Amino acid sequence: MTSDSLDIVSPADGTVLATIPITSAAQVAEHTADAAQVFASRVWSGLAPRERAAALLRLAELMERDFETLARLDSEDAGKPITEATEGDIPGAIESIRYFAEAADKLYGAVASTPGAVLAFTQREPFGVVAAILPWNYPLAMAAWKIGPALASGNCLVLKPADATPRSALHVASLALEAGIPEGVLRVLPGTGPITGAALASDPHVGALSFTGSTATGRRILVAAAESNLKRVSLEMGGKSPHVVFADGLAFGDDLIDGLLTAAFVTSGQNCTAGTRILVHESIHDELVARLVAGAAKLNVGAPSDPETSVGPVINSVAADRILAAVNSAVAAGANVACGGAEVDVLPGGRYIPPTILTHVPEGDPILTTEIFGPVATMQRFSTREEAIAMANSVEYGLHAGVWTKNIDDAMACARGIEAGVISVGAYSEGDLTSPFGGWKQSGFGGAEKSLRAFDQWTREKAVWVQLQGQ
Ligand code: NAD
Ligand code: MN
Numbered sequence: 001m002t003s004d005s006l007d008i009v010s011p012a013d014g015t016v017l018a019t020i021p022i023t024s025a026a027q028v029a030e031h032t033a034d035a036a037q038v039f040a041s042r043v044w045s046g047l048a049p050r051e052r053a054a055a056l057l058r059l060a061e062l063m064e065r066d067f068e069t070l071a072r073l074d075s076e077d078a079g080k081p082i083t084e085a086t087e088g089d090i091p092g093a094i095e096s097i098r099y100f101a102e103a104a105d106k107l108y109g110a111v112a113s114t115p116g117a118v119l120a121f122t123q124r125e126p127f128g129v130v131a132a133i134l135p136w137n138y139p140l141a142m143a144a145w146k147i148g149p150a151l152a153s154g155n156c157l158v159l160k161p162a163d164a165t166p167r168s169a170l171h172v173a174s175l176a177l178e179a180g181i182p183e184g185v186l187r188v189l190p191g192t193g194p195i196t197g198a199a200l201a202s203d204p205h206v207g208a209l210s211f212t213g214s215t216a217t218g219r220r221i222l223v224a225a226a227e228s229n230l231k232r233v234s235l236e237m238g239g240k241s242p243h244v245v246f247a248d249g250l251a252f253g254d255d256l257i258d259g260l261l262t263a264a265f266v267t268s269g270q271n272c273t274a275g276t277r278i279l280v281h282e283s284i285h286d287e288l289v290a291r292l293v294a295g296a297a298k299l300n301v302g303a304p305s306d307p308e309t310s311v312g313p314v315i316n317s318v319a320a321d322r323i324l325a326a327v328n329s330a331v332a333a334g335a336n337v338a339c340g341g342a343e344v345d346v347l348p349g350g351r352y353i354p355p356t357i358l359t360h361v362p363e364g365d366p367i368l369t370t371e372i373f374g375p376v377a378t379m380q381r382f383s384t385r386e387e388a389i390a391m392a393n394s395v396e397y398g399l400h401a402g403v404w405t406k407n408i409d410d411a412m413a414c415a416r417g418i419e420a421g422v423i424s425v426g427a428y429s430e431g432d433l434t435s436p437f438g439g440w441k442q443s444g445f446g447g448a449e450k451s452l453r454a455f456d457q458w459t460r461e462k463a464v465w466v467q468l469q470g471q
Pocket of ligand 1 (some may be wrong): 133134135136137138160161162163191192193194196197198199201212213214215216217218220221236237238239271272273371373399439443444
């Protein structure tokens with residue numbers, strides 16, 4: 001590694017997988033200026049939407065062709081269990097490109113109810129050059145949520161993958177060319193946050209920037225946008241998502257146990273919607289703890305390349321130390337470790353933390369309110385529905401919440417009362433591509449991902465007022 005390159009380090013065993021140049025601030029400026037010219041040339045924005053759709057559908061085909069490569073790259077770079085990549089991330093990414101491709105020629109503006117001598121209508125237009133800055137936990141899936149609608153609506157996109165996980169997006173950039181998407185329409189610029197990301201956030205050519213990552217970085221990007229060209233910013237950030245389990249929740253059987261375990265431990269809990277706060281009715285607390293502990297014991301902690309692995313390593317040593325420090329400090333304050341809590345050896349050079357569930361955490365402990373971003377869930381008891389909703393809302397985040405009851409009044413009271421952008425009832429789910437995804441409170445704002453609503457992030461509305469003569 002030199003000061004202008006990044007080592008891509010395997011979370012599994014610490015080996016260096018690749019060394020990738022860091023895109024400098026000066027190179028970012030050249031890329032965005034050049035992207036502005038590509039946009040102005042209309043080589044992409046001037047195509048019929050149907051033709052952009054066809055090119056993006058070809059891209060999806062090529063991603064399908066290179067499925068195994070893409071899965072391996074994300075699994076290696078992020079330390080993600082290979083089955084998660086093959087069953088979740090990569091099919092999801094391909095589906096996303098297809099969904100937005102198919103939508104390209106199905107977008108409509110509106111006609112206003114003006115008096116007869118006027119025709120007033122609205123239409124949505126691309127910004128020109130747009131940017132995306134991505135996290136490392138779902139590298140290709142997050143890239144596809146941005147690439148799909150940004151390109152389908154005619155923009156030129158400059159995308160910065162996370163420092164640790166650039167390889168799948170770089171591969172997709174090469175597939176885009178192969179699919180016939182003109183050169184310069186999709187640029188993947190690997191690099192670090194302070195160099196490459198910061199340059200994009202303050203770049204004068206970038207009209208809109210969609211960020212997914214931590215709340216701390218989101219704040220910086222908003223400041224950079226405010227102090228540069230006031231680019232439009234969409235922020236998809238952290239979470240501390242609750243799952244509210246009512247007294248009848250056990251009636252969901254294994255769906256409840258599997259749902260809560262997946263919510264808490266998928267991608268080693270390094271997930272924005274990780275269900276890290278299990279709020280359980282006091283009458284079933286002990287039974288639910290026992291069932292979750294039994295279920296967690298069946299999750300294999302292992303190397304990401306092993307198809308039997310459910311929980312892989314955490315992303316790096318800094319993260320492992322931070323996660324373990326939060327657990328140890330909660331335990332020192334009186335929390336009880338129901339399972340996990342201490343690192344296990346899988347491969348030297350990797351840091352593996354097993355599914356960890358804490359009960360009896362003292363009120364006020366930071367582990368109850370801060371995003372830990374590791375395989376750690378806490379359990380808290382409630383006695384009334386009002387209390388559960390208040391507990392759910394007691395953190396600064398508002399990304400997702402799960403509600404487990406078959407009582408429609410309790411379910412809907414939670415769905416209405418919990419401040420979060422996405423609620424799932426009787427499941428842990430972010431919804432599919434047809435359903436918008438975005439956070440409330442300090443989990444984000446500025447536009448949804450997925451669904452036709454995603455186009456609002458990547459287009460701007462124009463109102464056209466036409467005074468008609470002789471009518
Ligand atoms: P991060 O904020 O550390 O980094 C995200 C990206 O921002 C990276 O590409 C990084 O290089 C870049 N960056 C860092 N500093 C920057 C700066 N000053 N200017 C511009 N860019 C900069 O986040 P992470 O560790 O990669 O990802 C984990 C976080 O992402 C968690 O908080 C998680 O909840 C969140 N996340 C949110 C969603 C969502 O949809 N809401 C999805 C996935 C992850
Ligand atoms: Mn980070």
